[in-house]
Amino acid sequence: MSYLILDELTKIYDARSGERAVSDLSFEASKGEFVALLGPSGCGKSTTLRMIAGLEDLSSGRILLDGTEIHTVPPDRRHIGLAFETYSLYPPLTVFENIAYNLRAKRVPTKEINHRVTEIARILGIDEILYAKPGKLSGGQKQRVNLARAIVRNPALLLLDEPLSHLDTVERRQLRRELKRIHHETRLTTVLVTHDQSEAMALADRIVVLHDGKLQQNGPVIDVYRFPANLFVAAFIGEPSMNFVDGWQSGTRVDLGDSMALTTNVAHKGDVTIGIRPDDLAFISPGRSAGSDRALRGIVKSIEYLGDETHVVVETVGTTSPSVIRIGGEPQWPLEIGETVVIEVRRFHVFERDTGIRIDTVEDNPSRVSDMAIADKRKGKMREGSDE
Ligand code: ADP
Ligand code: MG
Numbered sequence: 339m340s341y342l343i344l345d346e347l348t349k350i351y352d353a354r355s356g357e358r359a360v361s362d363l364s365f366e367a368s369k370g371e372f373v374a375l376l377g378p379s380g381c382g383k384s385t386t387l388r389m390i391a392g393l394e395d396l397s398s399g400r401i402l403l404d405g406t407e408i409h410t411v412p413p414d415r416r417h418i419g420l421a422f423e424t425y426s427l428y429p430p431l432t433v434f435e436n437i438a439y440n441l442r443a444k445r446v447p448t449k450e451i452n453h454r455v456t457e458i459a460r461i462l463g464i465d466e467i468l469y470a471k472p473g474k475l476s477g478g479q480k481q482r483v484n485l486a487r488a489i490v491r492n493p494a495l496l497l498l499d500e501p502l503s504h505l506d507t508v509e510r511r512q513l514r515r516e517l518k519r520i521h522h523e524t525r526l527t528t529v530l531v532t533h534d535q536s537e538a539m540a541l542a543d544r545i546v547v548l549h550d551g552k553l554q555q556n557g558p559v560i561d562v563y564r565f566p567a568n569l570f571v572a573a574f575i576g577e578p579s580m581n582f583v584d585g586w587q588s589g590t591r592v593d594l595g596d597s598m599a600l601t602t603n604v605a606h607k608g609d610v611t612i613g614i615r616p617d618d619l620a621f622i623s624p625g626r627s628a629g630s631d632r633a634l635r636g637i638v639k640s641i642e643y644l645g646d647e648t649h650v651v652v653e654t655v656g657t658t659s660p661s662v663i664r665i666g667g668e669p670q671w672p673l674e675i676g677e678t679v680v681i682e683v684r685r686f687h688v689f690e691r692d693t694g695i696r697i698d699t700v701e702d703n704p705s706r707v708s709d710m711a712i713a714d715k716r717k718g719k720m721r722e723g724s725d726e
Pocket of ligand 1: 381384385
């Protein structure tokens with residue numbers, strides 16, 4: 339059975355407007371799992387976390403932790419560890435006393451406090467600064483102390499709300515790597531709220547994507563990347579982001595305009611949007627031809643050398659709507675701006691334009707059947723979910 343269950347959570351802040359900050363949100367986490375709640379600013383992530391923590395009432399729905407309903411239990415009896423983006427450490431107390439504060443309040447014996455604080459400090463790499471005052475610490479060190487306070491009580495659940503977003507790039511990278519190791523060591527069931535898709539991808543086992551308070555997709559990191567359930571997820575996840583080209587499908591043929599077409603697996607009729615990750619496009623060297631059902635033509639607009647890879651921006655030619663696409667990986671010959679190129683499409687998704695739902699993924703070497711089956715099952719769920 340799932341350890342954490344969110345069952346049709348809804349939050350309406352203002353009864354008059356009836357606007358739903360979170361709308362019928364359901365997802366689960368198994369014990370020890372690291373789940374990222376991902377979505378743009380204002381999509382309801384913090385509201386969801388605050389409902390789990392008990393800082394916000396539910397408008398409707400249920401929350402279960404380890405088989406018990408907790409949404410009716412007072413916040414301090416839910417055994418939840420919380421760390422937010424902004425930390426409020428007590429300036430006059432040492433790091434040690436900041437971490438020990440809640441344990442002392444609960445009258446945990448001194449010997450055990452010493453043991454637990456020392457152990458947590460080791461795990462978080464702050465044993466050297468245990469007797470410093472918060473004023474002397476860097477942003478990264480303060481956030482580590484903040485995390486230590488959340489973890490030291492050995493909570494049944496750890497909730498993190500954008501804990502890295504205050505930090506500068508170097509500290510953020512460092513603490514991100516650390517968080518992964520800390521989770522490996524503590525095995526605490528964790529829900530991380532973030533708007534940063536690369537953070538979610540790097541840290542989580544599973545990603546729950548939210549948009550406008552509604553669930554978009556819930557799946558293992560790889561699935562969400564390789565089989566995005568809809569256009570929103572496709573555009574939100576991946577850096578550089580997915581390319582999109584409009585088309586019209588009839589049967590298994592998608593017309594992109596000007597005699598350009600792609601062949602799909604699943605028959606369909608209507609307006610579609612083709613999604614292609616930059617890494618799934620490759621230049622065809624002059625003189626070689628691509629299968630006619632797998633090629634795009636375009637004009638080179640810019641070339642960005644990024645060191646370990648190169649991105650070439652191309653404006654498609656002959657497509658119904660001119661699309662600017664980005665291609666990862668370097669061509670084997672010098673390219674020039676203004677040059678006409680032929681690009682092979684190695685893997686692409688077909689999204690129904692109206693609903694945004696992914697209806698097909700076409701690739702040379704199909705992913706494992708189980709992946710496809712899982713993705714297709716989810717697609718079915720998305721269909722049900724999108725009817726409201
Ligand atoms: P996120 O954390 O994903 O940025 P929030 O959960 O903070 O999003 O907010 C979701 C929606 O609920 C937003 O439209 C926000 O303006 C609204 N909201 C958040 N907190 C409150 C509140 N205390 N009162 C009224 N509306 C709120
Ligand atoms: Mg938030």
